[in-house]
Amino acid sequence: MSFRDWPIRRKLTAMLLLISGLVLLLTSAAFVAYQYWSFRQSARNSLSVRGRIIAANSTASLAFANDADAREILSALRADPHVVAAALYDKDGRLFAAYPADLTNVALPAAPGPDGYRFERGLLIGFQPVAEAASQRLGTLYVASDLEALYDTFRLSGVIGLAVIAVSLLAAYVLSSFLQGTISQPILMLAETAAAVSSRRDYSVRAPQLSGGELGVLTDTLNHMLGRIEEQDRALRESKEELRRYATELEQRVAERTRELEKSNEVLQRNAADLLAANRELDAFAYSVSHDLRAPLRSIDGFSQVLLEDYAGQLDEAGRDSLHRVRAASQRMATLIDDLLKLARISRVEMRTELVDLSGMARDIAVELQGTTPERQVEIAVAPGLEARGDRRLLQVAVENLLRNSWKYTAKQPQPRIEFGSVQVNGDRAFMVRDNGAGFDMKYADKLFGVFQRLHSEAEFEGTGVGLATVRRIITRHGGGIWAEGAVGQGATFYFTL
Amino acid sequence: MNQGKILLVEDNPDDVALTVRAFKSHNITNEVIVAEDGVQALEYLFGTEDGPAPKELPSIVLLDLKLPKVNGMEVLQRIRADDRTRFLPVVILTSSNEERDLIDGYKLGANSYVRKPVDFVEFTQAAKQLGLYWLLLNQAPPASQRP
Numbered sequence: 252m253s254f255r256d257w258p259i260r261r262k263l264t265a266m267l268l269l270i271s272g273l274v275l276l277l278t279s280a281a282f283v284a285y286q287y288w289s290f291r292q293s294a295r296n297s298l299s300v301r302g303r304i305i306a307a308n309s310t311a312s313l314a315f316a317n318d319a320d321a322r323e324i325l326s327a328l329r330a331d332p333h334v335v336a337a338a339l340y341d342k343d344g345r346l347f348a349a350y351p352a353d354l355t356n357v358a359l360p361a362a363p364g365p366d367g368y369r370f371e372r373g374l375l376i377g378f379q380p381v382a383e384a385a386s387q388r389l390g391t392l393y394v395a396s397d398l399e400a401l402y403d404t405f406r407l408s409g410v411i412g413l414a415v416i417a418v419s420l421l422a423a424y425v426l427s428s429f430l431q432g433t434i435s436q437p438i439l440m441l442a443e444t445a446a447a448v449s450s451r452r453d454y455s456v457r458a459p460q461l462s463g464g465e466l467g468v469l470t471d472t473l474n475h476m477l478g479r480i481e482e483q484d485r486a487l488r489e490s491k492e493e494l495r496r497y498a499t500e501l502e503q504r505v506a507e508r509t510r511e512l513e514k515s516n517e518v519l520q521r522n523a524a525d526l527l528a529a530n531r532e533l534d535a536f537a538y539s540v541s542h543d544l545r546a547p548l549r550s551i552d553g554f555s556q557v558l559l560e561d562y563a564g565q566l567d568e569a570g571r572d573s574l575h576r577v578r579a580a581s582q583r584m585a586t587l588i589d590d591l592l593k594l595a596r597i598s599r600v601e602m603r604t605e606l607v608d609l610s611g612m613a614r615d616i617a618v619e620l621q622g623t624t625p626e627r628q629v630e631i632a633v634a635p636g637l638e639a640r641g642d643r644r645l646l647q648v649a650v651e652n653l654l655r656n657s658w659k660y661t662a663k664q665p666q667p668r669i670e671f672g673s674v675q676v677n678g679d680r681a682f683m684v685r686d687n688g689a690g691f692d693m694k695y696a697d698k699l700f701g702v703f704q705r706l707h708s709e710a711e712f713e714g715t716g717v718g719l720a721t722v723r724r725i726i727t728r729h730g731g732g733i734w735a736e737g738a739v740g741q742g743a744t745f746y747f748t749l
Numbered sequence: 750m751n752q753g754k755i756l757l758v759e760d761n762p763d764d765v766a767l768t769v770r771a772f773k774s775h776n777i778t779n780e781v782i783v784a785e786d787g788v789q790a791l792e793y794l795f796g797t798e799d800g801p802a803p804k805e806l807p808s809i810v811l812l813d814l815k816l817p818k819v820n821g822m823e824v825l826q827r828i829r830a831d832d833r834t835r836f837l838p839v840v841i842l843t844s845s846n847e848e849r850d851l852i853d854g855y856k857l858g859a860n861s862y863v864r865k866p867v868d869f870v871e872f873t874q875a876a877k878q879l880g881l882y883w884l885l886l887n888q889a890p891p892a893s894q895r896p
Contacts, residue, residue: 537847542815545844548867550763556869558771578869585867 257448262327263431264424269379271423272416279412287409290401294375295368302330302368302379306392307337313381313389318348325350333400335374339381347390362584363391373398437461441473441716446693454481482514518672530599537595551581583715587703590717593648594702597724602642609637609650609682613671620658629661634672639749641729649725652718653745659712660743662686679748687742691735699735723745753808753884754778754780758790758824759842760816762790767869771842771876778794791827794834797886800891806837809883812859814850822853829858838883 254377303322312320321339325348328334336359337350338411368377439460441595444458454477458470555577563571577688611634617631639646654669661667691699691706698704705716720744723727726733729749737743755772758767765783772781784790790812796802808826814821821841828834840861841854854862861878866872 413758541847542843545865545867546761546764548863548871549767549844549869550761552867553763553767553869553872557767560774582868 259411259435260428260431263435264427267427267431268420268424271427272420275416275419275423279416281414283405283408286467287401287405290404291375292369292394293631294398294401295377298375298377298394299368299379301334302377302392302394305337305394306379306381308381309381310389313339313341313347314383316347321348322350324470328394331396334394336393336395339573340391340393342390344389344391360393363393366391370398373686377399381486417625430551433462433491434466437470439467441466441470444473444477448477448480454484533599537592537599540588541592545585550587552578587715587717590715590721591702594717594721594724597645597648597721597728600642602645602728604640605643606638606640607646609639609641609646610635610671612650613637613654616647616654617669620654624658627667628663629658630668632668632670634670637671638674638681641749645725645728649722649747652686652722656718657686657688657743658746659685659688659714660690661686662712664688674746676746676748681746681748683744683746685742685744687696688741690737690742692739693737696735696737700733752779753889754782754805755880756782756784756793756810758784758789758810758816758821759813762815764813766867767872768876768896771873772880774873775877775880777877777884779880783839786817787824790816790824791819794837795831797840800835804807806834808838808889809849810837810839811842811879812839814841814845814854822857824855825854825859838887838889840879840883842879843877854874891896 255263257265305328308324308519309321310317312324325337325339326349328337334350338359339347339349340363341347346359346361349359358614363378364376366378366380368375368379370376374395374397376393376395379394380388381390381392382388440461441458444456447456448454457474457477460467460470460474462470522697555574558566559574559578566574613633615635616633619626621629621631650671655671656663661669664687666687668687670683672685673680675681689707695706698706700719701716702720703716705714706719707744723733726747726749731748733745733747734742735745757765757768759768769781782793784793786812794802794806812821812824816824821843825839825841828839837891838860839858839862841850841859842865843850844862844865846864851862863875867873869881
């Protein structure tokens with residue numbers, strides 16, 4: 252595991268230890284080095300001093316070549332157990348006296364080396380010139396000291412140093428263990444909090460505020476964030492709850508509605524069945540009417556005619572007139588029955604909705620009407636492009652009825668004119684059939700569309716009064732409305748919407 | 750076929766009288782056999798246990814629709830179903846102009862469909878035209894093989 256992945260406490264402790272260790276090491280090293288150097292110096296100095304003393308004491312012996320004296324002087328060196336060898340050389344470089352006396356020559360240099368004190372081959376040696384006065388050199392003192400003392404002190408200071416280092420490191424470790432807590436503790440708390448929040452999803456947890464500074468800021472920020480998260484979490488939960496409530500409510504409502512719908516469906520189905528039955532009854536009724544009611548009429552008319560034909564001689568004018576009236580009446584009744592049947596049929600027929608070209612239809616009807624009364628010149632204006640959605644056959648009947656009406660009621664006009672077009676009424680499109688014929692009194696406008704209602708006598712204009720009723724029924728079946736405007740003698744306009 | 754018989758299937762005696770008179774007034778003197786209901790019509794055409802059908806078929810059958818016992822449509826059906834009478838000219842002569850009757854009539858193989866007008870003058874016109882057409886102008890189908 253690399254340093255980066257170490258836990259923070261270990262990191263901090265390690266860092267502190269490392270730093271303090273380094274410091275200690277450097278200090279100790281420096282100290283020890285200095286010690287070593289200064290020790291060598293002092294050793295050298297002391298040896299030098301001794302050397303000079305011995306040298307000074309040895310001048311007489313050298314001068315007088317008294318090697319016994321010299322040996323004795325040299326043996327004074329045994330006071331210092333570390334001096335391993337000493338020797339006096341005369342001015343020619345010949346060994347004069349040695350210390351210790353039994354030392355073999357091998358240990359001693361054959362000839363004196365250069366003056367000075369130095370470290371050579373694990374010994375501190377020195378060549379001290381022996382001179383009486385500054386100019387007269389009598390010989391050289393060789394003195395060699397082992398470095399044991401040095402090494403001892405060195406060893407001692409080293410041990411002490413190590414001990415100090417150890418203790419210091421320990422102290423540093425202990426201290427750092429405590430001190431790193433001030434940094435790591437808050438961080439660990441933060442980490443723990445974060446882990447607790449994320450693992451348990453408990454957003455009410457907060458990190459304790461343990462220190463100031465950046466860590467404090469961090470803790471604060473984290474706590475804020477947690478606060479916000481908690482809020483949002485709560486809001487989310489609440490809205491989920493609300494949603495759930497809405498959903499249940501909705502389900503309930505939907506179930507209710509479905510029940511209601513099912514009920515009304517049942518009612519509708521029953522109604523439809525009833526209607527179907529009623530329609531069938533109507534069918535049968537109309538069928539029997541068309542047979543049964545007309546037959547007697549035929550008899551009435553027929554036998555009246557028979558009378559007229561066979562007994563013409565025995566009838567006077569009045570008698571013949573009566574029979575004519577009888578015939579006319581029965582024929583009129585037949586027409587009425589037929590018209591009624593047509594009207595009834597309008598309600599029975601099933602509507603098939605398609606796009607119908609009303610302009611074309613009107614033009615065709617106009618042509619037909621003109622064909623029935625070729626002697627009349629009627630101006631018919633049909634606006635182009637009039638279309639509507641509806642049942643073609645029913646619309647045909649409606650338009651035909653309206654145009655036929657206009658045709659009929661303009662019979663007495665010198666310059667009859669019929670228009671078929673469309674207008675805008677209250678934003679809706681309405682179709683319009685206008686003529687300049689007999690017109691009607693607006694006072695009786697609401698009677699126009701009644702069954703068998705007429706605003707003119709049979710003598711003025713023939714008709715049964717069913718035509719407009721038929722048109723209205725057709726328009727109503729298409730979901731539209733119909734109304735009329737007119738003035739006596741000035742024509743009439745019929746408007747209808749689909 | 751100037752002397753062919755006319756089978757008039759009609760339940761209303763008034764209508765029968767008027768029809769016969771109409772024919773007479775236009776010099777159509779062919780014999781008119783009257784059947785007052787569907788059963789009589791079928792008996793005439795196909796015979797009964799008591800008496801077989803006449804050898805000769807009528808030239809034209811004028812068939813009313815609304816008849817007691819067996820109605821006009823059924824008679825027509827039976828006529829068309831039998832080999833002997835399959836091509837027998839049948840004119841439906843009725844008060845009804847219900848679309849349903851028209852469709853059914855033609856579906857079952859009627860040759861023509863005429864609506865009886867209330868106006869007697871028109872009625873006699875129609876009778877005359879029918880008579881002239883079916884008795885004089887129209888070529889009747891040949892009599893089928895009979896043992």
